[in-house]
Amino acid sequence: MRSKFLSNILLTLVWVALTGSFALLNFLFGFVLSTFILWVISRGNGENKYFKILPKLVSFVFFFLYELFKANIQVAYDVVTPKFYMKPGIVKVPLDAKTDMEITLLANLISLTPGTLSLDVSNDRKVLYVHAMYVSDKEKFIKGIKQGFEKRLLEILR
Amino acid sequence: MSEIIIGTLATLGTLFVLLAAVGVIRMPDTYLRISVTTKAATLGIGLILGAAAVYFSDISITSRVLAIILFILLTAPVGAHLIGRASYFIGVKLWKKSVIDDLEGKYKKTTHELRSEDLDEEKEN
Amino acid sequence: MKTIILRTASDYLLPLLLLFSIFILLRGHYLPGGGFVGGLIASIAFVLHAFANGLENTKTLLRLHPGYLMPLGLLVAALAGLSPIFIENLPFMTGIWFQEPLPVIGMIGSALFFDIGVYLVVIGVSLTIIFTITESA
Amino acid sequence: MTLYEYLYYILLPILSFSIVLLFVRFLMGPSIVDRVITLDLLITTGIGVIAIYSITTNQPTFLDIAMILALIAFLGTVAFSYYLEKRNKNE
């Protein structure tokens, strides 16, 4: 219930930001609208934890942007220079992340960083298959992900 | 001042987009192309849009720009994931210099069920 | 497609897109957008949901068959068009307006209701078409 | 050189050139997946073009188009993936 209210407020804020009008009436309208939308989509679906983790996510964004920028440079170098330095491959990364939210977020973050791409999650959710450009050492690569993104992410999320 | 910010953001953004384009041309296999380009472009577009936000410096436009960036950040990796696994299904080969393929043999052909361990087809039957 | 990633993503995207769609619908009279594009965005939200969660789930979510949105939208549009005849004996489709504007939406008038009709029809149409094709694929 | 000129005569052509490069990959393929990726990237690049164009023309309105492009492009990729998966499953 609380999370739902939070989602409602968040959506209202998005609305206000989109429309760019902070008038009270617009707040009210946005609120009514978000309530309506949440009502529409949550019927027939028991879970209501959509936006529970949203604020944490926002704070994570800045860390992520840095990573993104850094890795981009690395790839750029490989792209621009004539010779390829990469050693690509698909690596199986065991997962500590459990919930849909955690897994998805992790996978997406990995994808967003240059050189890595989350291909798929096993049906039993135990492993994530990642395509990477630089897998000179498989174990090191896995460790990098688990220690870096996953650990930080789970810290924030849990 | 703001002109410089705008110029820098736009230039960086444009360069990243160009980088993505070059990457798409140059990368030797499909997975690498997906891998390289999705984010370069995302970053590039984010920067360019940022330039626009600074240029117009209007709350509603800025929030719209943020919305677009948010949206791209939300969708681009999901798209890459989807199209990446689809390539694997249809048998797009890894670059010949690839060092490892942990995914090999993990998909069950008929249902596309993905195992975490090696799949033994014979045992199934 | 049974992927956690898409399913989870579509769970965020659905409300977000719906919000967008209404935003685009309402500002159409002032800025680019309007009922048509708004309706498309809304239907894309549901289509995405259907791709990720399976058609049946989306249908349960909607409860009503999307096809009914078509006559509903047409009716809203028709009433918007007919209102001037009944209210002021003006020709069909003449715009009639409330005096006070609302924020974002601006002036409330028959044209807005007409656009809402368009919005509903477009959702009904896109969903009917895509769902039908997907089902019979 | 004003900001306008810089954006208009340098960045916009570079972005357009990126589009051409992407399009070359589109033509080359080889697999349909490559085409889908490049299509997606073309759209993303298009967003960039539109954003720069909106600055040069001082028309924020165009950013709305960029928004729509961002919202909708994703669906194309999803649909293609859906298709490829389904086709492969049925063979």
Place this chain on the structure above:
Amino acid sequence: MIQHIVLYPIIVQLLLAILLLFSWNSVKIQKYISAGGSIISLLVAIGLMITVWNEGTLTIQAGGWKAPFGITFVADAFAATMVLLTAISGIAVSFFTVGTILKARLKFGFLPVLHFLFLGLNGAFLTGDIFNLYVWFEIIIISSFVLITLGGEKKQIEGAVKYFTLNIFASIIFLTAIAVLYGLTGSLNMADLALKIAALENRGLVEVTAILFLIGFGIKAAIFPLYFWLPASYHTPPPAVSAVFGGLLTKVGVYALIRVFTLIFVGDAFLENIILVLAGFTMVAGALGALAQNNIAKVFSYLIICHIGYMILGLGLYTEAAIAGAIFYIIHDIVVKTNLFMVSGLIYRIKGTYSMRDLGGIYAKYPLLSLLMIVPLFSLVGIPPFSGFWPKLSLITESFKIDNYWLIAALLFGTFITLFVVARIWAEVFWKKGKKIPEIQNFRYFHLLKIEKKIEIIGPIVFLAIISLYIGFGAENIQQLAMRVGEELMNNENYIQAVLGK
């Protein structure tokens, strides 16, 4: 405001279609709505006709924006006539549908789409805006696509592919023409266009635009050499669909041709000559086709083409009397062609085939029905004084006045073939001893139907037969109307004045 009535035929059909969509789940309710609605729209159409006859051309500016800024709707005698004919044909088809269309089809939106089609027709007849006309055409096209494919059987699909392609193609040419027209004048209101086009200096471009319209509408009207889609498709859907197609659809094309070539593109001798040549070829080619066929529905399809030639002939001759002749012919033809396809449906119900080879024995078994069916057949030929006869008087006379004997010959040839073909149908289908053909499983043969069903099938045929007889024997009234239309069309200031008030 009395002008409201101009839009009523549109509004009524629109509300009907919406109502029918809401009743998607109950075919029974749909039937009542459709039948009741058809009666209402007939009353509205009659009301419109009477009002226009008494008050002259009526206009209403949708949205209250004065012409040429909004979309104007214009009911002159021509438009009112067409609306009335649509309502007459519509009421017959609506009842015939209830009697003959499979429940399976009715469950999948047959009736709403049928009323959307009527909506499109009424709109096309009443609009005074060229782009809006395009939109109405699209309503007509898409509804007809749905109707022609509904059921999705092989021959339906094969016919529909051609129907679809060539009609869309026509729309694209129409759209191209609109683009050029707007590019030249910056206007869309047809009355306004009439003035602006007349003032243009570059007549060559005007002529090209006119040709684009000629081809775009010509495809829809099924004139030579643009008619291919018609014989390929009209016999494929259920007879109720063929009836409304055969009766009304091609006539919208003819209507549009007559409208633009009497209002906007006037006084171009080159075009008139082309139209005349096309009319001649249309009559001959249609007649030859009808002669070649064995399937009665196909025969009727070709006869549609042949007779479109008569109407186009009236336009090409471009005199008041000739246009009146064309109008009279349209009035006759809509009623009779609708009825003919219903008749072919009845024949199909009786024997389970359309092939003249296998048909036979209907006269012996159903003398009264045969007598009924002969009314549309005779009207079709124009055996005097049945309805098809009268307009030929004006058409021949006017052709004679320009000393064009080839046209007279083509017209007489068309008439002769029609006569011959009808005689052959009579001999093969009605007279000949019925062949034993294998019974079709689950086929609801006519003699197996309950009396209410029989009435639902025969009633509409009787209704239209009576109208045909009225047109034939009460030709004076029809001719008066046709002459009024001809006069109005030949003096386009009337229309312009009514729309623009100048």
Place this chain on the structure above:
Amino acid sequence: MEFLLAILIGLLYASGLYMMLRRSLVKLIIGLILLGNGANLLIFLLGRITKGKPPIIPEESYNFLDAYADPVPQALILTAIVISFGLQSFAIVLIKRAYKVVKTDDLDQMNSTDEFS
């Protein structure tokens, strides 16, 4: 630019037609779509094109302060595009249905309705 657009439009018409003349139903529909695009662009071009001035009245103003693009062709094209979309989606499904009942995509094999019977 008008000149280039005119050529582009001509190309759209030409390639649309060329696709319509192939034997594949899919190509036919693609051809119709190309033609439709050509027609829309033609309206756009012939309505005269203006750069960077969308027909949107600026905020705080009741009227245009500046030159602006002609909104009428835009509205017409919008209507035409949407209508085409309706037709296209129907056509695309028709392909599907045709393949189901006729078992081919080859138009030359879809002429039973034109045969004498």
Place this chain on the structure above:
Amino acid sequence: MLLTLYKLMLIAILTGFLFSILLVVAGKYLKGKLAILSALVPLGLFVYFLQFSKRIANGEIISQTYEWVPSLGVNLGFTLDGISLIFTLMITGIGFLVFVYTAAYLKGHEYLDRFYGYLGIFMAAMLGVVLSDNIISLFVFWELTSISSFFLIGFNNKEEASRKSAILALAITGTGGLLLLAGVLILGNVAGTYSIAEMLSSKEVIADSAHYILIVLLIFGAAFTKSAQFPFHFWLPGAMKAPTPVSTYLHSATMVKAGVYLLMRFTPVLGSTELWNSTLIIVGATTMVYAAIHTIFRTDLKGILAYSTISALGILVFLIGLGTQDALLAACVFILVHALYKATLFLVTGIIDHETGTRDITALSGLRKVLLPVAIAGVLAAISNAGIPPSFGFLGKDLIYEATLHFGSSALILTVLAIVTNILLLYAGFLAGIKPFTGKLPAAFEKVHLPSFLMWLPPLILATLGIVIGVFPSIIQGALIQPAVTALGESGNEVQLKLWHGFNLILALSATTIGVGALLYFILKPSQKLEKGIAKLEFIAPQTIVEKFGVGFGKFSRFTTGIIQNGYLRYYVSVIILFLVLLTGYTLIQNTKYVIDYDSFSALTVYEVLTVLVMIVGILFTVFTKSRLAAVAAMGVVGLAISLIFVYYSAPDLAMTQFSIDTLTVILFVLVLYRLPKYLNFSDYKVRIKDGVLSLVFGALITVLALEVLSEPQGSQITDYYAENAYILAKGKNVVNVILVDFRGIDTFMEIAVLTIAAIGVFSLLKLRLTSKNRR
């Protein structure tokens, strides 16, 4: 009383129609003994017309006009004059006897009521033809006679031969009818009136008009087909497939004479020209001789009678062609003579056929022993036919020779032709009227009974009349013949009908005719051999030629239709495009100035050029790629490029919509495509080149057109109005959207209706499965 009867002329004509309509409802009651009651209709009409005879004899012309379609100049104008009177009395009189005869002849026939129905319509139509003054209404009735004839010839419609004959007859007379239509319309236009009476005053205008020849030829076409003139005669023997009452009534006594009537009627208007007279003489003479010769080769009684009828019709046309008062007089008389004896002979034949079951003249003999009254009728008719005094036929023959002998320089040849014809006709008459009754009665016919008097009395009456009038010609002279001749425009000498003119050349000719004819009858025996002999020549007979032409024409129609409608969609598209390209190309080349104002165009910029370039290559890729999916993806690229162009040129709404719709279209394609087989490269190189050229020409045409239009000035007053009022009146700032939802809201409304319908279509197309159970 008379005053009211006057007004009844229309009703008199309508009586036949009303009678037929009545039969539709009450037909079943008229099937038994009551059938005879139907004869009251013609009888009543006969009496009705007869009562006018006195007034007609006094030189009155009775005219009545009823408005019908005045705005087309069509009224029901009826004129009863001498010619009409003869015909009306014939129609109703013989009609009466035929109606009576039919009651017995078709007794118990299940479709007796229908038969009477057709007869009623025919009678009414025929009366209409001969009474109409308005030529349009004349045409109307004329067509109705053809139609009722069609139904009567095809009365035994289960037999293919009957159906074929009916169609053939309709084809020939229908053609004639259409010629008549054209003829009367042109005539009406030239004369400025549709009234024959009024035309009389503009005879010169008509004769001098440039259209005179056309008019005459068209009228001839109608008359010759209807009256079975060579070479259009052959439908008439075929028409003998009809029951005998029909042959009697339509195909000998009345309908076939409609053509003759037409010629007579128009003689005062169109006659007395070289064209008129010569054509009629040549055609009439050819027909009379040709058909008369044909009678020799027939063994079927009805066949013999059919050819002798054709011959007689030839004589009539021939006489009208001669055009002298003598000739016209002869024609008037001969019409009656022929009607009386030929109707008798047909009725007699009908009885023979009915009672013995055969009409084979070689098998029939001695029937006088069992069918005495019939034999009397037959013989009397044969006598009249032969022109043996004191029969009416003798009178007629006299007048014919009178006419030929006084026809200037050609008198000899014409007279010889007339004699030859008459000799052969005499022979035919003897065959039909005498041969069956003389000689030994074959055993097979011993049980033949005399039928009901209803059958034998009518021929007997007619035959007797043929003698009575011969003896007392004054019965008809003043009342019928004189007014008729007057009506034909010959008001000169008073007509004198006399049996006895003294011994003169004509008498000698008559005697010769009778003598030679009788001799022929005794020498020449009809035989199958002769019939087969002539059959060898059938390949050059007009009927064969026409039938072959018909078959050939049918083939031609299938051939052309097969070519035009060949089933290939791409061919259809090509033809349409070719037509478009030729027509617009021609106009463009003819009329354009080729002034393209490049200066007014906006400058090229790099990004635009690159966008267009991508689009062009994208289009080409779409066209030429071998992968369908790639083509669809390329369409996505093209759509994106178009959207960008819309962005560059200030159309944000368009860009949005274009892009979203293109994406949706691509998605739909993708969802649909995966079950389809691969593209096959169907067409060969040459075809692709050809199509490519056509496409490029088409594209170039559009490009040129676009540039031409761009070179014209354009200013839109609507645009300015929208800009002014979008916000102030319609409360919107996005003018495009304001147009969409307000200024042109109805467009948008219907656009969503289109979408709705399309969605229904998609839904139904994919969901509705017709199974064998719900398919029918």
